[in-house]
Amino acid sequence: MADKLKTIVNALEDKKAEDISILRLQSLTAITDYFVICTGTNPPQIKAIADNVERRLRDSGVKPLGIEGLRGAQWVLMDYNDVLIHVFTPQMRDYYQLERLWLDAPSMTAQELRAS
Numbered sequence: 001m002a003d004k005l006k007t008i009v010n011a012l013e014d015k016k017a018e019d020i021s022i023l024r025l026q027s028l029t030a031i032t033d034y035f036v037i038c039t040g041t042n043p044p045q046i047k048a049i050a051d052n053v054e055r056r057l058r059d060s061g062v063k064p065l066g067i068e069g070l071r072g073a074q075w076v077l078m079d080y081n082d083v084l085i086h087v088f089t090p091q092m093r094d095y096y097q098l099e100r101l102w103l104d105a106p107s108m109t110a111q112e113l114r115a116s
Contacts, residue, residue: 001082002116004062005034008085009110011056012038015049017087022113023098023105033082035102039093043073049087050076 005022012020017038026033040046047070054064062080069076075092078085086098099107108116 001033002113004057004060004080004083005036005113007056007060008036008053008083009113011053012036012049012087013110014056015040015045015052017049019093020110021099022108022110023102024107025102025105028102028105032084035084035086035098035105037086037088037093037098039088039090040073042089046073046076046087046089050078050085053078053085053087 009020009022017040020036020038023035023037024033025031025035038049040049050067050070054067057064057080065079065081067076067078074089075096076087078087088096
């Protein structure tokens, strides 16, 4: 799992995603094991971020179960079963505040993931 998360984070950083946060949800829900949350500054960047993640994971042999929100690119949700990736505009991230909704979830930054 660490390799998959590192691939995702590297793909996000390649396209200058901001404020990357990883929430560990295994003990809190059966929906997924991890949320990876980040911010893009505008819809074209958000699309580029999502496209890069999809390409990098596909190159690793991992295909998404689904991708939603590319048309408006205000909030793109990428479902990789054990990892859900959320790419937000700053306004949408502030509005939904997923980190606050999942406050009980242990979290880590991209730097902490790389150090593990």
